[in-house]
Amino acid sequence: MLHPGLIELSQDQQKAELKIIPNTHGPISEQDLQQLLTLPDFACLFPLQAQITQAVIQVNQLNHQPDGDIELFFEIADRRDAAISFEVSSDKMQASMQLTAAYGGKSIDIRDILQNLKLQRISMGLSKVKIDNLLTELATLAPGKSCAGVIASGRAAINGIAAKLERKVSLARERLLQPQSNSDGTVDMRNLGAMIMVKPGSLLIEKTPATPGTDGYNVHGEKLTAKPGKDLKLTAGSGTELNPKNPNQLIATVAGQPVENKTGMQVDDVLQIKNVDVGYGNVDFKGSILITGDVCEGMVVKSTGDITVMGFVDSAALHAKGDITVSKGVIGRQLKDLSLSTTLVAQGQISAQFVQYSRLQAQANILITKQLLHSHSQTQQQLIVSDSSGRRGDLVGGKAEANKGIQAVAIGATADTKTEVFCAMELSELKLQLKQLDQSIKSMVVAMLNIEAQLRKLPPKEQWQADAMMVEQVTVMLDEKRRMATIRAQEELEHDALKLEVDNYYKNYCVHALKHVYSNVEIHIGNVFQRTQREHGPCHIHNKNQEIYFNYSN
Template sequence: MFKLAHNGNILLNVAELNPPSAAFIVEALERSPYADCEINHESIKAHFTNDFPEQQLVVAKQHDATFTVEVSEDQMQAIGKLTCARGGKAISIEDAKKEIVKAGVSRGYKQVYLEQVLKKQLELEAGTETSGVVAQGRPPVDGQPAKLLQHVQTVKERLKQPKLREDGTVDMRDFGALSSVAPGTVLITQRPATPGKEGFTVVGDSLIPIPGESFQLVAGEGTQISPANPLELIATIAGCPSTIQNGMRVDDVFTIGEVNVRSGHVDFNGSVIVTHSVAPGMKVKAKGDITVMGSVESGELISGGNIEVKQAVIGHLDHKNNDEGLTCRLVAAGDIHLSHGQYTYLEANNVFIDRQSNHCDIKANQLIQVGIDEQPKGKLIGGEILDAQMVIAGVIGSDSGAKMCIYLARSGMKITQESDSCLKALSQTDDQLGTLQQAIEKADMLKDLDKKKQLMAKIGATQQHYCQQAEELEQQLSQLELNLHDLLERTKLTANQTLNPGVEIHIFDRVYKTQRSYPPCHASLQDGKIEIDFKTS
């Protein structure tokens, strides 16, 4: 009834069959071996409407399956696009592979991917279009940063583990024996940074990973890098270990019950633990850490490491000095951590106050935080923030609107001064180079060749010196500008609950005065002025 032509057309000899209707032809096709072919409805319809119909009627068309490959824009995938056959031939794996190669795919191909796509020829209806991944690139895996693996317990960690009494209660004054190490003890092992794993695109390009950040293992006092292993830090003296940035130190530790008139001031070349309190007027000075389990009242603590006070730090205005200054003073080269502060001068790298700061003068190289957890909600009331990069608290300022000054990024002023000095020196160097250029032009006019050669050599050496100096000054100036930019980018004040009126915020050389109460917000320097951004969560 139907015949397949060489060009893939399905023909019907209407003279022999004389079909009664188009529906008859379609139904006959659907029952024939050519049921999957594309029916030519227009040709069939025309047969019944033309006055002189043709004897051979094209009723359908046979189509082979098609397969094309497209590479994604990021070149990380090759997508095979399949159109299932309509009565024609299916795509073979060999032909499909040729298309993959033609698309430029050279890496990430897996035959199982291709088989999954081509398998759909047996599952889907004729003429259905489908697609699937036939090659997959691999993104680079960035390296892991270097990491310190600590092998000993530090004094600070020990103080977080008070002894358990027989009745099940905790003795907050007794922390057991001091954490001590012997000479030769391995304190820290550095796990080196890893280079990462290279990735690739499906077209064969390599994707280079970012290597993990590395750092130099730092040997503090009482320690050294192991002669046998440069990745190990060992103790050289007997004492108590304390962490420092990228390393550790070992200190002798002095423990005392209470610092008062009976004990006298404490000045120790190591770390100090006060198991009770520091009485008014008393001083504790330590090269290492200072830990006070009780409170400090109108005392002075000076530490070459960290200071931690478990309870309150309380002072008052210095009446002996016409209320100039505060009677309580804590200064640490590392961090200060206390529960509550009142009328106290605090200076450290970072200052952490668990609950509240009342009328304290605080200076930090980096962070001042009042409150605990991820969203600190402590109160920062009165006093003055002398310098910091970031201030985070729940409530900042007083409900009454009393004036409070907060100075952030003050170190930027020093950077600006250094930049000005650098520019001045660069200008002077340029003047010197100009003078030398004039000297070269004059020397070039000398007729005595030997004298001219000697003078040129001398001027050239001086010129080279000033050129090198100018290059160093330009690099220094560029670094200062980058340092200032980074400083101002990181500088921020955050109030997680309320920013009260009367707060005078200084960021670098800009000032913003709050006139009302603000809900949770951030203050930062944007486009040369201080902006208040309200927190959305």
């Protein structure tokens, strides 16, 4: 080892100085100099590797040379203060701090950290405990060693919860699914119980209001605005009112049959008829209609509410702005022009036990509990051909179209009856709506930025607050900005919901066979098509990567 006297601290005590005569002390190696730096006064200093390498080269070059008797001087180490650095995540929701122990220089205390946090604009979500822990760990580290950890976390905005409308009364259509039990435990499908009626003051719907959400922040203290929950209108239809003591409750004001609509409910007068036949004539009634018997051939029944038929519908036409419920069967036949003799059109749901050779068109679900045969059914929602137990429900022949999926116990027949099913056919329309919403939101952002730019160009308020015209212009701009912000928030909620639907479209909307899919069933899902060549067991049928895919797992 080289003599310890060759190295000493500089006059300011900040550097390690090497004074060496090549012919006397050389040749030397970098290891020799590193050993000198392990001496007590120098072990805490930072080795200057480039200087050490240069010293070794020069000393060894001059060793045994005429100039080798001249003393050389090198600074091979110095003191360095502890270091502090920060890293902020790309989303600004986390900040990490790294502390590096000093090489004989000044250490770091809480004041240094607070000063550096201020310079980095890290001000929110700080954890004093985590900072103290890192300072404690720093004190135990060897020179140049580091410790690091997350010392600040933002708080994500919590979006509001959407409003919810909870119906508190049953509807006529639900009676089809709740036949009365006999004393021996059997079920009487002919006895569906008493007609659903309400009295004045009955609670029909209760609304749970949307919540505004909770704003968040990032580690820089920037506000993260929460999106409010989507609101739902609760409007009073005829025969109803909002409870004067609670505007979130819809109550009946008259006795009658409750009928659901998109934004609430109405209570209809009920016209009760035994049979609709040639003797009674066609029916067009403002309210709900209860037919305790049958609707006979050639008859037309129209209602602004629900139509409930306790018997059969035979080669007739029913049109309802509410639901259509047929307790027994819907019977039709194919005419010479290939049209069907029975038509049911509802803005609500269509429910029946048995349907054949009929055209069904509904905005809400179509529910058939036993058989749907050789008919043309079309719904904006789901087509379900199944009883409540999932044991019986045959979809055979004809054409079935349901935007949001088809479920049946069995689809097709052992006789290879041609059966066409269509679902999930509106993806392109939904994508167009999504694009239009996106463009609308972007145009609103630009318009709001323009208003903000105009407001920033205004002179100080004291220069124009006495000018009535100027005050009015500013007020108009602020009102317009608030109006657009409200519309933008609503459209962003619609955009998010629609994007979620588009992203999961084919996953959510499919054909579900509980027991069988027979051969010669034409399956259309989106723009792909396949005709079955054999019988399939229980399965979900999806559009997967633009191919018909049979999923047999539960």
